[in-house]
Amino acid sequence: MQKSKKVVILGHFGVGKTSLIRRFVTDQFSDKYKVTIGVHITKKVVTLPTDDTISLILWDLEGTDALEEIRDAYLLGTHGIVFVFDVSRPSTFQHLNSDLKIVAKKVPERPLLVVGNKKDLVPEEELTQLLENHQISYNYLTSAKTGDTVEDVFMELATLLNSDA
Amino acid sequence: MLKQYLQEFANKNLQFLLVGKDGKILESEPSFLPIKTGDLITDVHPFFEGIAALEDEDESEFSFYCVHLEVAYQTYVTDIQRFQKKEGLLIVIQDLTKHYETYQAVAQARNESIINEELIVLKNAELEERERFKNLFIQNFSHELRNPLMSSMAITQILGDTHLNTEQKQLLDVLRDSNSHLKLLLEDTLSISMIASGKLELKSSLFNLSKLLELVSFTYQTKAKAKGLKFTFKADKRVPEMVEGDRLRLFQVLTNLLDNAIKYTQTGSVELHIAFNQQWANKVHLHFAVKDTGPGIPENKRDLVFETFSQLASPNAQQGTGLGLALVKGLLSLMESEIKLESTPGTGSVFSFDLGLKVPLRSALQSAKQHKSDATSRKIGGPGRKYKLLLVEDDERVLTVLFKILMDTKQFYIDVLDDGAEVLEAVIQNEYDLILMDINLPNTRGDQLTQIIREFPFKNVKQLPIVGITAYAYEDHMKAYKDAGMNAVLAKPFDSEELLTTLFSFLRK
Numbered sequence: 001m002q003k004s005k006k007v008v009i010l011g012h013f014g015v016g017k018t019s020l021i022r023r024f025v026t027d028q029f030s031d032k033y034k035v036t037i038g039v040h041i042t043k044k045v046v047t048l049p050t051d052d053t054i055s056l057i058l059w060d061l062e063g064t065d066a067l068e069e070i071r072d073a074y075l076l077g078t079h080g081i082v083f084v085f086d087v088s089r090p091s092t093f094q095h096l097n098s099d100l101k102i103v104a105k106k107v108p109e110r111p112l113l114v115v116g117n118k119k120d121l122v123p124e125e126e127l128t129q130l131l132e133n134h135q136i137s138y139n140y141l142t143s144a145k146t147g148d149t150v151e152d153v154f155m156e157l158a159t160l161l162n163s164d165a
Numbered sequence: 166m167l168k169q170y171l172q173e174f175a176n177k178n179l180q181f182l183l184v185g186k187d188g189k190i191l192e193s194e195p196s197f198l199p200i201k202t203g204d205l206i207t208d209v210h211p212f213f214e215g216i217a218a219l220e221d222e223d224e225s226e227f228s229f230y231c232v233h234l235e236v237a238y239q240t241y242v243t244d245i246q247r248f249q250k251k252e253g254l255l256i257v258i259q260d261l262t263k264h265y266e267t268y269q270a271v272a273q274a275r276n277e278s279i280i281n282e283e284l285i286v287l288k289n290a291e292l293e294e295r296e297r298f299k300n301l302f303i304q305n306f307s308h309e310l311r312n313p314l315m316s317s318m319a320i321t322q323i324l325g326d327t328h329l330n331t332e333q334k335q336l337l338d339v340l341r342d343s344n345s346h347l348k349l350l351l352e353d354t355l356s357i358s359m360i361a362s363g364k365l366e367l368k369s370s371l372f373n374l375s376k377l378l379e380l381v382s383f384t385y386q387t388k389a390k391a392k393g394l395k396f397t398f399k400a401d402k403r404v405p406e407m408v409e410g411d412r413l414r415l416f417q418v419l420t421n422l423l424d425n426a427i428k429y430t431q432t433g434s435v436e437l438h439i440a441f442n443q444q445w446a447n448k449v450h451l452h453f454a455v456k457d458t459g460p461g462i463p464e465n466k467r468d469l470v471f472e473t474f475s476q477l478a479s480p481n482a483q484q485g486t487g488l489g490l491a492l493v494k495g496l497l498s499l500m501e502s503e504i505k506l507e508s509t510p511g512t513g514s515v516f517s518f519d520l521g522l523k524v525p526l527r528s529a530l531q532s533a534k535q536h537k538s539d540a541t542s543r544k545i546g547g548p549g550r551k552y553k554l555l556l557v558e559d560d561e562r563v564l565t566v567l568f569k570i571l572m573d574t575k576q577f578y579i580d581v582l583d584d585g586a587e588v589l590e591a592v593i594q595n596e597y598d599l600i601l602m603d604i605n606l607p608n609t610r611g612d613q614l615t616q617i618i619r620e621f622p623f624k625n626v627k628q629l630p631i632v633g634i635t636a637y638a639y640e641d642h643m644k645a646y647k648d649a650g651m652n653a654v655l656a657k658p659f660d661s662e663e664l665l666t667t668l669f670s671f672l673r674k
Contacts, residue, residue, distance in 0.1 A: 004214055014280045033280075035273040037265060038231020038242065043211035057211045062231075063276075073229050077216065091283055 002045070004055040005161040006077050007154075010070070010103060011084035012092040013063030016117040019144035020084060021058050024154050029145050036062050039074055046158050054158050065091070067102040080157045081112040085138075088121040093136055111160040113139040115153055120145050180258040182206070183250075191253060197260050199237050206256075210234050213256075216247060225249035231265055234258070242266070296361060303358040304639065307351055311636035312560050314351065315658035318344045319566035322661055323573075348658055349420070355639075356417065357488050360495035364640050367499055371525050372412040374405065381416070382437065385423045392427060395434035401441035405449055409523035414496050419453070421489040422516050426457035433458025433513070442519060449524050454517035461510035471504065490516075552577050552672055555591060557602040557611070558634065559583040563657070567601070567634075570661045585609030592618060592626055598672055604635040604646060604654075611635075612649035619650035630671035 009017045018036050022028050025044045040060040047053050061074055083103060085093040093116070103112065116136070119127060120143040131138065139156070142149040181194035184206045193200045200209055207214040212232055229245045241258075242265040248255040321340050329337060359365035382398040389396035419437070426435045435457045442450040462470055471494040494504050497518050508514035554577045558564040564581065571577045580595065582588060585606035592600070600618075604611040611633055621627045633646050633654040646654045653667050 013276045033277065035269060035276050037269045037272050038233060039229075040233045041210070041212045043214065055214070057214050062272075071230065073227055076227065089280070089283055089287070 002053050002055055003162065004057060005079040005158070006057045006059060007080045007082060007157060007161075008059040008061055008075060008078050008107070009082045009084060010061055010067065011063055012065045012086070012089075014089070015063060015084045015086040015092050016144045017063060017084050018060050020082075020115070020117060020142065020150055020153070021060050023144045023147050023150045025058070027147070029147070031145075036060055038062055044154075046155065048155070048159055048162055050162070052162055054162050056154065056158060056161075067099055067106075070106065072106070075107050078107050078110055080161050081107055081110055082115055082153060082157060083112060084115045084117050085136075086118050087116040087127055087130070087141065088118050090130075090134065093131075093134060096134075096136055111157060113153055113157055115139060116141045117144055119143045119148065178260040180260075182254075182256040182258070183252060184254040184256060186253055197241065198234070198258065206254075210236060212245070231261075231268075300358045300362045303354055304637070307355045307358075308636040310347075310351055311657035312563055314344065314347055316562040316566050318348070318658050318660055319570060323566075323569055326573075351658075353417065353421070353488050353492050357492045357495060359639060360492070360499065365495075365499065366640055367411040367414060369410055369523075370412065371407060371409050374408045374522070377412060377416060378404075378439065381419050381423065384420075385427065385435070385437070388423075388427055389435050392430075394427065394430055394432070397434060397436040398438075399436070400439040403441040403444075404439055404451060405522075405524050407525055408449065409525055410520075411500070414500065415520075418493050418496050418518075419455075421493050422455040425489050426455050426459065426514075426516075429459040430457045430513075431459070444524070447524050447526065448521050450519060450521050452517065452519050454515055456513065456515045458513040461512055461514055462506065462508040463510050464508075467506050467508065470506070550576070552598040553580075553596065554578065554668075555580050555582065555588070555595070555597045555600045555602075557582045557585065557588055557600065557606060559603060559607055563603070563634075567664070570664060574665065583607070585611065585614055588614050589617060592621075592629065596625065597629060599630045599632065599668060601632050601634065601668065604633050604637065612646045612651065615646075615650045632667055632671065 009021060011017055013035065014033060018034070018040065019029060021040075021042060022030070025042050039062065042058050042060070043055060044058065045053055045055045059074065059078075061070060064070065081103060083100060085096060087093070096114070100112070100114070114137065116127075116131065116138050119141045122130065127141070140149050140153045142153060144150060178197065179194075180196040180198045180200070181192075182190055182200060183192040185191045188205050188207055190200060190202055190204050190206055190209075193202050198209075212229075212234060216227070216229075225248065227247045229247075232243050232245050234241045234243055240262075241260050242262045244259045244261055246257045248257075317340075321337060321344055324337055325341075356365060378398070378400055382396075386396045386398070423435065423437065436455070438452075438454045438456070440452040440454070442452050444450065471490050490504075493516075497504050497520075500520060502518045502520050505517050506514060507517075554571065556564070556567060556571070556579050558567060558581075564583070568579065568581065571579055580591060580597075582591060583606075586608040588600075588602070588609070602611045602614070606614075615631050615633070618629065618631065619627060630652045631650065633651040634657060635642065635646065635654055636657045643654050643656070652671050655664060655667060
């Protein structure tokens, strides 16, 4: 039987959560910023290298810089988390460690990937330096605009969730 | 009847579903969502797949707000409640699309505003950083240029005092002109960087405006003639001879405007007009205009010509730094004036500005003339008297030039040091009349040594005149050196006359 896993996408507003999902699910991108209110839910079935298939139910939550205010109901039954920040706006990652602590408190013991999006907006050398200066640890740097590394994020999370029983 | 209407309105935005334990819809109260009995709830929308796992939770009632449901190609923004009942799950969906659309518009405006503000702050910070880097680069670059330029200027002057044939004299004139040009460019570059960083301050003093205008007129008469242009100079007779203001900066404004006019005019004339506007109390208001018969500037490019490096972007760029008009604009702004441009493409341009200058009282004029006379009489020192001078300089080229200038006067015994660490010992063991010292020395800085010397317990050492030499000619640097106790600071490049005038002004006869 195909596994179904709930994945919540969290992060400040305007970091590109919706764009990442749209790129992953429909391989599309729009430059126009439309604020997400509440939650949008989409689904994508992925086939893993092991030939297992897994249905990812992607919960695109309204962005906020006050993570403790996220409604608990949205997070119920969560299997995995993608936390997104915008590499071109330091305010979205300046408090990354404390943000991640809040997430871990709200959704304990779940696989979590940290993603710096909009890498196309910052030159590579400058980006490395910037994240080093802020002591930011991340799993992936992506660009929803170009599609760079987007698939990798969700495939890794799917693999983790698949082995998570 | 009312009950029927109430029922219609109540049902319009509410959908009730009863779902069995196998996930099949047992009953559906038809409303806004086309959901049929017998369908699997997880096929209606992924949202319901996501909440399937909630069966394991202890709570029997859950509420979800602002959930977007795309069903049958239509999007609804809903609040959803889920109740655990004996028969299965009761799901109540309320369509609040219109309500949430209003909220969405507010959130959109708020978030966009915050993000835009943040991006503006980031952009400004980036521009400031670039500006800071540019100014630092100019500062360091001009520093590196000062030492070789000073050597070149001084050696040119020394060569001029030797026996030269006619051809050699002509070549030396070219070299002298090149040095002067390079010095002006260096000063313009440094000035524009100082204006940009807010470090340039005007130095107001009494000066002879008539002589300044004569000098400018003579210089540009010659330059215009060399290019086959006619040069006209007209000044209202009421323009006062002596005024109070920043002579150097006014000179920079006029020379840059005239250089620009001559550079771009191929045939015809260049004119400099000074008109008398009015005089109130002790302030005279003058109107300066530089007119040319050059190609003119199209209206859409008039603002651009005052931008730094603007001409570099032009395909018809001519020689120069592209700083001239930007510098004029910056300097006039400091003088509380504004550059104006009238231009007709194909006919020519007029650059003009109004300037208010203080006119001195008669007593101030007399005092200034007396001061000048005193300074002139002290300039060369007395015959027969020789001074003991400590020269501290680590740059060999500059040292050679300074040594030659000083020795040629036959008025100095000179000790030379190239290391700041040795200065204090030399000062204690010798009785110098003056120290001429570079600021940027190896091991110890010249201004730090001055501070130590000024705290010495011996009066003859403590009060020793110290003249600094520096390539860091920024206003705040110069002030810091004087605050450290230096009597005067000479900014490289300086010529022999400036050096000797300064030294003799501190030497006792």
